Amino acid sequence: MCGRYSLQSDPAQLAVDLDALDLASKPAAGNVPAEGPRAPRFNIAPTTTIPALTSGEENRELLAMRWGLVPSWTKDPRDLPNLFNARSETAATKPSFRSAVRRRHAVVPMDGWYEWVPAPAQQEGGKKGPKQPFFMSLPGDSGLHMAALWERWTMPAADDDAAPDLFAHADSGDAEQHPERVMYSCTILTTEALGPLRAVHHRMPLVVPPEKLDAWLDPEIITVPLDLVDGDELTAWAETIEIRPVSRAVSNVRNDGPELLEPVPSPEWFHAG
Template sequence: MCGRFVLTLPQDAIARLFDARPVNDLPDVPNYNICPTNPVHFIRTGPDGRQIASLRWGFLPHWYKSPTDGPLLINARAETIAEKPAFREACRQRRGLIVASGFYEWTKDAEDNRLPWYFRRSDGAPIAFAAVWQSWGRDEARQETCAIVTTAANMKLEGLHHRMPLILEPEDWALWLGEQGKGAARLMVPGKEHVLEFFRVGTKVNSNRAEGPDLIEPLEDEDELG
């Protein structure tokens, strides 16, 4: 699962990395606490090449009569995305990438306190989450929405959580985006063991209003590092 994430990469660096151009007003960066319903940096392929667009994180199926007409769909399971009515057409026609620097996950202690962990690529590179998008509503209410694709956690992460975002390597971006024909289904497998590292961070991030770079500072206790 992925319920909160971080993006610190500057706008121009995102454009260069993904060879994409902005098509609307993008969210401010850095942001150390991106939450569901927030706008996110979304990469997709348009008629004139790759685009960076601001999309609402929280996929709205076309049959929703309002944004609160059903559950908030922030994640889509890779195992069932091609079958679920909410996602199956988007999986075939509207795939994209959500840009991140890292993401959070939580465990609980014996007293049921939520303990946050921060995950990032071990090579320091930005993260590209596999994602799908949906245009919802009409006229002034029209908005573009998205969900992150998740898969079963790899062996390194499964002790903390049974799910993880589907993270794509640069050589796979074009295939997922549909620029290299079909075959994206083969990408929906647990991530490579070496891709991510993780460590405990302070409980300040338990609040969705928290902000600032201190949210991703590791705790000093080395025994809690991943």
């Protein structure tokens, strides 16, 4: 799975790097989220506003989205589980994701992601020890592009009870000019973990190779998520990921600073690869 990640670049810089229009820094009136993503962020959690890359009519577009998909048919997002991940193998058959698989692909940029590994039990059948967080990233400053799905959900401005608590304060523009607000949201696709990444979790985010960004963003070219990267490519990619133990301070979502990425001594019981 992928439930926390880090991203230091702001939307303006990401738009330049990804050759996209920056529509995330200042969302259009009527959109929810109404404010752009904060940067840098070192401990991004579900329900946070994040930048996501999509394909516009003429150019790539970077949009501000809620991390946690809200399907268009939802009556009240508060009744949903937090759909921050979707399994690549089954997304096309699940009611919450199948429309987005057919029509709305996105890419979530990140510097790296976190996973938590419990310490082995002291004795057979005993309780496992405390969880050790690990940070996964490419060597150096190389960023990651993860496959995602996105949705629009129309939220009537007149019906404040339908607005999720998270965005109750996020009315943008004049209600008379914008009778409806539109929430943009996304979920990150995952796949079976490969190589050394199996030591931290049985799932991992589904990567989008840089040369396949446009192909993935166009559902008519790549419809099935697992057609994005073949097994050999994905295994080779997994082998390049660096895995480092980091402070347990990252477990508290309120903690958010560069110190969260600093390596700590690796537990004796942990062995990757």
